[in-house]
Amino acid sequence: MRFSTFLFKNVYRRRTRSLLTIVGVALAVTTLVTLRGISYGVEQSQAEVFEKRGVDFVITAAGVPDQLNSDLDEKLGDRIRELPGVVDAAPGLVELVSVMRGNQPMSVLLHGWEADTFFFHELTVLRGRSLHAGDHRAVMLGVTLAKNLNKDVGDTVKLLDEDFKVIGVYQSFNVFENGAVTIGLEELQKLSGRKHRVTGFTVVLDHKDTRYTPEEIREKIEDLRDERGRPVMSAQLTKAYVDNSMHIKTLHAMAWMTSIIALVIGTVGMLNTMVMSVMERVKEIGILRAIGWRPMRVLRMILGESLMLSLTGALLGVGVAVFLMEWLTTFPDVAGFITGKVAPVVIFQGFALAVMVGLIGGLYPAYRAAMLLPTEALRHE
Numbered sequence: 001m002r003f004s005t006f007l008f009k010n011v012y013r014r015r016t017r018s019l020l021t022i023v024g025v026a027l028a029v030t031t032l033v034t035l036r037g038i039s040y041g042v043e044q045s046q047a048e049v050f051e052k053r054g055v056d057f058v059i060t061a062a063g064v065p066d067q068l069n070s071d072l073d074e075k076l077g078d079r080i081r082e083l084p085g086v087v088d089a090a091p092g093l094v095e096l097v098s099v100m101r102g103n104q105p106m107s108v109l110l111h112g113w114e115a116d117t118f119f120f121h122e123l124t125v126l127r128g129r130s131l132h133a134g135d136h137r138a139v140m141l142g143v144t145l146a147k148n149l150n151k152d153v154g155d156t157v158k159l160l161d162e163d164f165k166v167i168g169v170y171q172s173f174n175v176f177e178n179g180a181v182t183i184g185l186e187e188l189q190k191l192s193g194r195k196h197r198v199t200g201f202t203v204v205l206d207h208k209d210t211r212y213t214p215e216e217i218r219e220k221i222e223d224l225r226d227e228r229g230r231p232v233m234s235a236q237l238t239k240a241y242v243d244n245s246m247h248i249k250t251l252h253a254m255a256w257m258t259s260i261i262a263l264v265i266g267t268v269g270m271l272n273t274m275v276m277s278v279m280e281r282v283k284e285i286g287i288l289r290a291i292g293w294r295p296m297r298v299l300r301m302i303l304g305e306s307l308m309l310s311l312t313g314a315l316l317g318v319g320v321a322v323f324l325m326e327w328l329t330t331f332p333d334v335a336g337f338i339t340g341k342v343a344p345v346v347i348f349q350g351f352a353l354a355v356m357v358g359l360i361g362g363l364y365p366a367y368r369a370a371m372l373l374p375t376e377a378l379r380h381e
Helices: 003-013 015-051 076-081 118-122 143-149 185-192 214-223 238-243 246-280 282-290 295-328 344-370 374-379
Strands: 057-061 086-101 104-113 124-128 138-142 156-159 162-171 181-184 200-205 233-237
Touching: 003 015, 003 295, 015 238, 015 246, 015 295, 015 344, 057 214, 057 238, 076 086, 076 200, 086 118, 086 143, 086 156, 086 185, 104 118, 104 185, 138 143, 138 156, 143 162, 156 181, 181 185, 200 214, 214 233, 233 238, 246 282, 246 295, 246 344, 282 295, 295 344
Parallel strands: 104 181, 138 162
Antiparallel strands: 057 200, 057 233, 086 104, 086 200, 124 162, 138 181, 156 162
């Protein structure tokens, strides 16, 4: 009989206990993969917004971690564009607003962009048209949001108690933009009472211009001062901006904290199962030792059974997590913020968690079994 077959039969003999242990591990893995899948997906989606457009720097107000809380004078954009090596510095205003879906409010991102900015280059207009300079009371909807609101070209959307006409429905490469509203920058400034103010700039560099390195250009941007002589801007590389984003840090922290709790619960369950298994099989282990099994082989047997249970739980947990992620995208409140896809690195983390549960939960019982002397084991009642 193969060693792996022997392990399987040992696990299968105690079907109910094994099944409950597998379910416990699966819950831990499902928790990790789902929460990490969401937080990792949000991080990657935010990075994608900049990377696919060739953005080098994100400019926010000094000391502010993200654009939602930033406030800058839009005239600073002209000074940034004058710097050597800078191709463009596109201003943007971002607001998180409530939009009514039937009788229920839902939170959506409201992007205020200039009509001729490069942001529109990556949008595919599915119906209607794009924003033009001078458009009044006009908005574009991302395809996901249009579906969730059941709105199309010609319909009206209420934003901050004002009615706006939908002039276009677009599709972006990015889940955030597909679930957002896009409006002219000047129109949003008036609507939000932030005349001539923006939440930030996205800067594209001329990489053929070798007079200054990106780091030197970043320093020049941060050296620009307002009319009072104060440095007011923080320039970050896109990756650094995403990594330092407060909402992403919070998502990661919540995901890992919950996953650690799930790891502890799964490990305790595995430990209980394997300890009980060893206690019930003392005579069996004694016979195996008496016929020539070395302590290391006994240890491998118990750890192998523990890992078999944990990896089976990992397969079940990953499958459930993938289903949950897809299912969550059917809810309008979150469809514009998560992709519904689980990255391979997150699946790997789920299996790594299961292996840790198997090893930690099985190590003590395996050691205890390996140290049993044949004579003591055979006398056990």
